[in-house]
Amino acid sequence: MILTLSSGEMEVVRRVLGREPREAEWKLVDALWSEHCSYKSSKVFLRSLPSTGPNVIMSVEDWQDAGAVDVGNGLALVLKVESHNHPSAIDPFNGAATGVGGILRDIISKGAKPIALLDMIRVGKLDEKGKWLLRNIIAGIGFYGNSVGVPVVGGELSFDETYNDNPLVDVACAGIVSKDSIVPSVVKEPGLRLVLAGFTGLDGLGGASFASRKLSGMDEIGAVQIADPFAGKIIIDVTLEVAKEVEAIKDLGGGGLAVAVTEMANGLGAVVNLEKVPLRFKYLSPEDIIISETQERMLFAVKPERVESVCSKFREYNYPCEDIGEITADPTIRFQYNGQVVAELPSDLLLSPPLNVWPAERASRRREPGREVPLGEALRAILTHPDLVSKEWAYSQFDYEVGTSTVVKPGQADSAVVELPNGKYLALKGDANQDLCAEDAYECGKAIVAEAYRNLATVGARGIALVDHLQFGDPRKPNVYQDFIDAVRGISEASKFFSIPVVGGKVSFHNEDKNGNPIKPTPLVVMAGLIEGKLARNRIDEGNLVLIGETRNELAGTLFSRIFGGGGEVAKTKLIEDLIASNLVIKGINEGKVIWNKDISKGGLAGALLPILTKGFSVKISSSHVVGTSSVLGKMFSENGGRFLVLTSDPQWFMYQAGRMGIQASAIGKATRDGGKLVLDDETFPMDSVVENYYTFLEGSL
């Protein structure tokens, strides 16, 4: 038996119980006290995230499976993000696919219909292994999302050697449910029956403790889970069909039945008759049944008289469904097999592990001075970097049109936009920035929230809610833990500033390479927003280029410094700039002044010019009009926030409005149809091979 409990934790269990736990009881505690399920090393800090607001219906402090906000007309938006990093490292196809299945079940647990998925993917070098990982991750996401008919409407794809052994596979899902039919994950009264749908098998034994441990080799085999989107589709359809008939729903995720039952009882007790659990293999032991993490299962709390009606809907699809036990007033979680007790533990013990606050210490960041990089070389390197190339190879493998509501599709803009059943337009975007986080996790935490906010503004939307996912190395390493704390502080500060509630999130520790080095800290946020006025259509055409915001020579923690080293200052996010600049862009969109726009982020101004160049246009820039620094490299590659690049036929309007709002805006050049060149002052850089690379890189490499 491999347990992840520390000896101290085991002592606590023995002391509270006053006896030596049975083997199954150890496993139960191990699952519930795993980092993955209990947030024991992170909970204290997560409490600092702002989780309230006039529109919030369900938020992080409720510790439910997903958060929810009001989007008008009696509808609620349910939002959740999660990763499947460790499973994807060993079986990228099934790992990524089951990640999608898992996030979907979080959404349907609330009775909400999933309407959109996002995938944020980070892999390392594109060597043989990297290609294998990426190909299979993308195929796996498509396999599940396509098969269940939920469109993947956007995402990210980034390449960094820090992820060579530990790819990051983040998926987010948005769902819609009528406000007064949201189903809770927890029960309030004893006497309800526990109903389980789906077979339980061997697969995924020990997954939760697996995710809370570093990757170590062959003993992970038991944790392999095979994706079955066909079963997933049945679970989605039927769960939504029965949602109105049940009192609580919980998906079975990490920790299997052990965690689902205990968390659903939420302080009340439960009796589970394990012999009633529908099994795929007859020879599964009672202990294994408790912690098996077989996918495509749901747990329902149901009034006794409704059990038959609920289960009959599953059986119509030939899908197993059984009454396996009940919620009790006695606050004990009891698993029994043919009347024989297998495990019997107080709810309270299971639900409240001792919290960990590990020693934390900020690593000193020593930056080697960078060499002088000629502009032409820098432009070439940045503009051909895989992070900036067309991602069509990836998103064309997703059915992003299913649902007939994808208004702004992948590749069309910085945010995706979907039409809600009430006719409103919802914008979605996920953002992370491993370069900046590796330099300063606090600044990075702020910056990714600001970036998501700006990305929503580019389509005319204002953020209304966000979910975060915090991905770090081993929390017992003081530098890693400090980065984690800093990132939470940054995210918290920025979301408070923008008044955007954090309605959910997830923590993933132990992301390390095979030598035990942590990945670059990679917190990620997914923001949802509503378009209040006009939707920006963002079609590139001839026009004047206006740069909104001040450009500072802050090259540390950028794509430039990742490639060339050095870099000087780290970008200090001034959130007020992001807010005002976003206001200006949204106003411009509503007044018909914006032909096309993009926020400035990866690759700096140069990176923002790339989409124009790739659509057959040339751009001519006058560097003296890029204000804020005299360094040409800074002007072109700094990634500091608060900035947008706008194509417009009325640059004066932007300059006038910016002046009134107290920010910078200047006409820096023009885009013209005679394609293929970037002209900076008197120097001309041919762009043919850059454009060619943009379209062919991924297709050619994979």
Add this chain to the structure above:
Amino acid sequence: MMYRVELIILNKDGVRDPEGETLKRYVVDSTLPGKVAEVRVGKIVVVTMEASSREEAEKLTRELAEQRRLYNPIVHKLQVRAEKVEDGSD
């Protein structure tokens, strides 16, 4: 000499096979009720190759599968079978 090598990739025992399960549940069981214990679905790669012996053909193919990730050893089991090809066709 020419060999026809079959490389069969199936999920390991104990690892689920939803395709096989679905096929069994919705197709096979209704045609052959009660007769079928299990259905598994996998991939087969048939390589027609030059080798000096059956053993060599199998060894080369197995190495190919391992080096070039034609299967994932964590999930799949591999079966390799070679036989001599008399006339080059099959």
Add this chain to the structure above:
Amino acid sequence: MMYRVELIILNKDGVRDPEGETLKRYVVDSTLPGKVAEVRVGKIVVVTMEASSREEAEKLTRELAEQRRLYNPIVHKLQVRAEKVEDGSD
């Protein structure tokens, strides 16, 4: 008696097999240069079933494949092979 019946579905000789072609061109030829004449990729369905003889097992499986269209006769060719299972595992 239990039989393990392999049902191998490959594209007919005249029908293109892009997966096999791609595998050969980009993977196999660079690992085993000059050695490989052809690569074909297909599907295998392994049915573990009760039958009174090998012949019966093969016949039932072939009929199953035909009636329930486990293969598409326009494009696929079928191979069926049964063998007795001694201890039920493989």
Add this chain to the structure above:
Amino acid sequence: MRTAVIKFPGTTCELDVVKALKVVGAQAEVVKFNSLDPDRYEAVVIPGGFSFGDYLRAGAIAANSEAMKGVREMANEGKLVLGICNGFQILVESGLLRGALLPNINLRFVTRWVRIRVRRKDTPFTGESKDVLFMPIAHAEGRYFLDDEEIASRLAVFQYVDERGEPSPQANPNGSLMNIAGITNEAGNVLGLMPHPERASFSSISPDGSRDGLEILRVFGK
């Protein structure tokens, strides 16, 4: 027209199809795979998705189902039968349409907006259609194949074409024989196509505001 939109386990596009059929005024409703009564409907649409997980081959398991007996009955009576994407795959697998739909030549699922030329206007679906339609495809197994080019050419209703309206190799998204995107039966009352007309029926979601899918669906409103 009273139109049944069949939902198999794994079908994903039934609600989209109903939504689009409502636009043209059809009386459309979703019918579960185990409860199709062919006599109640004048027409049937088999929508896209992944019926039975598309296990084995896209459409193969659904093609064998009870529901398809009802569809066959309707087809034989001359009622309208439309298969979209997975529905097309099911029609082909069940023998209601000729040929086969094989894995895309590049072996990947592909979503993309494509142009298709309407080659035959003598079917009830295409009688009043424009010549070239703009619609999205989204499939992994859409490579049309038939071992008789002459028959294929006669039955082909839609062909993938480029900007100039030519069925060029670059316009072929999946390696289909003769760029075929959709075919009909001899009688003309059964039509299958890989592109999704229901996704090209709302101007808010089409890249250029067009609604070309309605050109094909309009007949159900009659």
